[in-house]
Every structure is written in structure tokens, then in C-alpha cells.
Amino acid sequence: MNPFYWLGALTVVAFLIQGVSGMIMMLYYIPIPNAAFSSTQYIFQTVYFGRFLETVHLYTAYAMIMLAFMHMMRGYFVSVQKKPREMMWVVGMVMGFVTLGFGFTGYLLPWTVVSKSATDVGIGMISALPSVLSSAIMFLIVGAGGDATELLRFYDLHVVVLPAVLLVLLTLKMYMLEVHGIAQPPTGQPPDAGEARGLPIFPDVTFYLLGLAAMFGSAMLLISAVFPLSLPPEYTPQLAAQFTPQPDWYFLWIYQILKISVFEGAGLPVALSLVTLVFVVLLVLPFVDRGRTRKIRDRPAYVTLGLIFVAELIVLAYWGLESPGQIIGTEEAVLVLGGTAILVGVVSWAAYRFQAGRGEDHAFPRAKGALRTAVGFVSLLAGGATGIGWSLNSLVHLFVMGASFSNVFELILSCGLLMAVVPLTVLFLYSLESRYGSLKRRFRILDIESGNK
Amino acid sequence: MKPTNQIVGLLLVVQAVAAIYMWVVTLFATLSAGGFAIFLAIDLLSFALVAYVYTHEKWGEPLNRAWIVLGSAGLIILLLSSLYFS
Numbered sequence: 009m010n011p012f013y014w015l016g017a018l019t020v021v022a023f024l025i026q027g028v029s030g031m032i033m034m035l036y037y038i039p040i041p042n043a044a045f046s047s048t049q050y051i052f053q054t055v056y057f058g059r060f061l062e063t064v065h066l067y068t069a070y071a072m073i074m075l076a077f078m079h080m081m082r083g084y085f086v087s088v089q090k091k092p093r094e095m096m097w098v099v100g101m102v103m104g105f106v107t108l109g110f111g112f113t114g115y116l117l118p119w120t121v122v123s124k125s126a127t128d129v130g131i132g133m134i135s136a137l138p139s140v141l142s143s144a145i146m147f148l149i150v151g152a153g154g155d156a157t158e159l160l161r162f163y164d165l166h167v168v169v170l171p172a173v174l175l176v177l178l179t180l181k182m183y184m185l186e187v188h189g190i191a192q193p194p195t196g197q198p199p200d201a202g203e204a205r206g207l208p209i210f211p212d213v214t215f216y217l218l219g220l221a222a223m224f225g226s227a228m229l230l231i232s233a234v235f236p237l238s239l240p241p242e243y244t245p246q247l248a249a250q251f252t253p254q255p256d257w258y259f260l261w262i263y264q265i266l267k268i269s270v271f272e273g274a275g276l277p278v279a280l281s282l283v284t285l286v287f288v289v290l291l292v293l294p295f296v297d298r299g300r301t302r303k304i305r306d307r308p309a310y311v312t313l314g315l316i317f318v319a320e321l322i323v324l325a326y327w328g329l330e331s332p333g334q335i336i337g338t339e340e341a342v343l344v345l346g347g348t349a350i351l352v353g354v355v356s357w358a359a360y361r362f363q364a365g366r367g368e369d370h371a372f373p374r375a376k377g378a379l380r381t382a383v384g385f386v387s388l389l390a391g392g393a394t395g396i397g398w399s400l401n402s403l404v405h406l407f408v409m410g411a412s413f414s415n416v417f418e419l420i421l422s423c424g425l426l427m428a429v430v431p432l433t434v435l436f437l438y439s440l441e442s443r444y445g446s447l448k449r450r451f452r453i454l455d456i457e458s459g460n461k
Numbered sequence: 462m463k464p465t466n467q468i469v470g471l472l473l474v475v476q477a478v479a480a481i482y483m484w485v486v487t488l489f490a491t492l493s494a495g496g497f498a499i500f501l502a503i504d505l506l507s508f509a510l511v512a513y514v515y516t517h518e519k520w521g522e523p524l525n526r527a528w529i530v531l532g533s534a535g536l537i538i539l540l541l542s543s544l545y546f547s
Contacts, residue, residue, distance in 0.1 A: 216512060
């Protein structure tokens, strides 16, 4: 059995850990603005293992969001959303939105300056939506009673409404899984050994899943013990005025899109529509991608689009993390996001084309080979680009700021990286040559030499 | 006794000792959060290895030595770390 088939199950395990740790914290937490922070501080400082509990709760929430995302992307790449499992995908997507809702509502509860400021920015954006929609959402999540109602509504959503909705959706998805069964692997090879033999749920599958869950749990425990949380200061309007709000990492990509200068002010509804469009496309994907084939090798366009989507999310999130509060120029955004899309598109296309000649009658015989080629390309491109940029930067530093130990050391390091990329590129090309045949033939396939296939 | 049974037996002993030690020390409130996490992680990791050996043995699939070595190394590191935390 492949552990990657179990990402959804591990997400449920993370949800269960969240439930248990959350219920223990509920014994001490008070959802009132004057007491929320002090009760959280009490859990941190006085409750036995309280800080550890808070840390496990937060890190498992992060893991849950990451696992849900990986589960979704894996499903996208191996095309599990195809008939007859369209509605399973839709329900799964709604579960993903609910998971993000957990993150959004839970973030406010400690009532720190970080959490309250970021949540206020998020709530402020709702006002850019059409008035009917924004009024309805504001009534639901904020009410009319200011901070007290807002905190209570968020708490209710976090501990009652969202868990209940998620459990209903989980039941629905399990029922659909029971009806349609697990999607067969799209490789054209025989189904996974476990599925082929029809292993019983108990004890075989249960033990396998419990083993994975135990590994996941031990990893969470150890990470929480090694990197314990520290509580930011309590929210006060005065302190918030000096603070640049920034959302948690899973909303950083939206945050970064909203900071692009073209979307400032009157452009905000356009940005929100764009973000909504991303979610809508993901939701209705099974009804857009109607092709019958599920094999990765036969779906270059969708696979490339998926890779670009993941790359853009990572770039936007990292960029948002590194530039809190800064407005991003439109040209800069087009260059970075367009450059990322082109780079990933070219690498994906190259990987497909390199694989094209491997087999006589296959367009894309082996996903693993393609992945290796793509990873090699991306690593060398990234290493080379970093080496060039870094060494140029170090040279400028050396000339402008004079020769200090750190400047010279930085230059040596950057040149070392650049020098390492060259033999690695030769080695990579040599390995391609030896594995896939003549490079001249490869280049011909890439249309570089003759312009024809 | 088959080697897989020996592995499972040893892991169960490690699991039982870690569990008993953890609860006894926790009872006297002398265990730090780090120590608690390590002993619980030892329990969970041994269980994961037991499940791995059990399922693969039952399905007639060969055990991957790398996983066994990696898991055992992890257990040894955790047991040594527990000396520091307890």
C-alpha cells in the first residue's frame, strides 16, 4: 500500500487530534474579549502541559491544512474526480473550505495582537463584496455587538458549527466511498496489491492506517516538544496601530494577491472575484475536465496547469511572508508570476517531450522518469539562477561596501554554488544521455535542431 | 521463533516499558512536556513498526529493511533523548 493513498485518512486523524486537544482547552478557555487572552495565558503558564497542548493543537491544525491540500492535489494529478466520483470531489472541496474556515475562526481565539489584527483585515475585505452578500456574511460571523459578539460567533463556529458540518460531510464522503469504491491507480498497471486482494477493513487496513496515524502522531508530538509556541502580546487598539497585520501561512497567497497595486482600492472586488474564481474552478473541476483518460502521461495540459497552480501558490505565499504590508507593483507581479508560470510550463513541457522518445509507442511511458527529469531541470535552473544572482549581489556588495570578511565569504560561497551547478549540469546531461539515448535525438524531439518532430 | 516475531516481541516490550514509565513518572508530576512527548512518541513509533511488520508479514510482502533500520534508529535516538528529559 502506498502511504500517499492515505493522505485523506491522515487528514481525518489530524482532525481527531484537533478535537481531543481542543476539547481539553475548552475546559479553560473563556470566549470573552476581556478574558480570552488571560485564559489562553493561563493554559500556557498554569495548566499542566498546557503550552504543549496549545502547540500540538496549532501544529496539527497546520498539518491538517497541508494534508488536505496534498490530498486534493494528488487527487487532481491522478484524476480521481472523473466519473463516477464527481460528487466525491465536490464534497471533498467543501470539506477543504471548512478546514480553511477552522483556521480562520481559530486564529482569532487567543485574542493576541497578531491574531486580532489579521482577522480584522480579513473581515474588512468582506465589505468589498456586493452589499447583500457582505451584509449576510457580516451578520453571520460578526453580528452587531462589536468585539464581544465577534469573538463569541468565531468561537461558536470553531467549536460547534464547523466540526458538525465537517462530520456530516465526512459521513457523506465515506458513504460515497462505500458506493463507488477507491479509484484505481491511473498508471494502467494492475490495482494496488491490497485492493486487488480485497483486504478486510479489520484488522488489515485498520492496522495499516493506525500505523501511519501513530507515525504522524509521534512526528507531531516531537515537533511540538522541540518548537514550543510562545504567546504574542494581548490585543489592544494602541498596540495594533503599531503592528503590520499578516495572516497565517495558508492565507498568505490571498494576502499577496490583494497587495498587488492594481487591486488596491477600487480594484479590491476584482481581486476577491479572482480568488473566488480559483475556488469555484476547483469546486466544479470534474465538470470541466471531462476527458475520459486518467493517466498522467495523457493529460499534459491539466498536469502542467496543476504544477503551475502549486508553484504560484508557493511563490505568492513566500513573497507575502517576506513583504509584510508592502504594496507590490503590477509590473513586478506580472514578471514574477508570469515568469513562474513560464518556467514551470517549460520544464513540464520539456519533461513530457524528453519522455516522448523513451518508448516506441508511448507518449509518456513513466511518470517517475518524467518527475526525475523535471526535478533535475528545476533544481539546476534554480541553482544556476540563485548562483548568478547571489554572486552578482556579492560583487556589488564588495565594490560598494568594501572588502570585509563577510562580503568576501559571501562571494566565495555564491561562486562555489555557481561552480557546483556546472559539473552537476554536465552530470545530469550525461545521465540523460546514458539513460535515454543520444542527446542529439532528444534535442531533435525538442524541436531545437530541426524545428520538426 | 521467526525473525519477524522477534522484532514484534521486542517492539512490544519497548512499547510497554515506555508506556509504564511515562504514566508512573507523570503520576508524580516530574515529567516535562518534552519527556512526555518523547515517551509517547516511543510508544507510537513502536506501534507503527509493529503494524508495519504485522501487515507485511500477513500479506506475504517482503519487509523493507530501510524502514526497520530507520524506525529502530529513531527509537534508539528517542530512548537516549529520554535520559536527558527525564
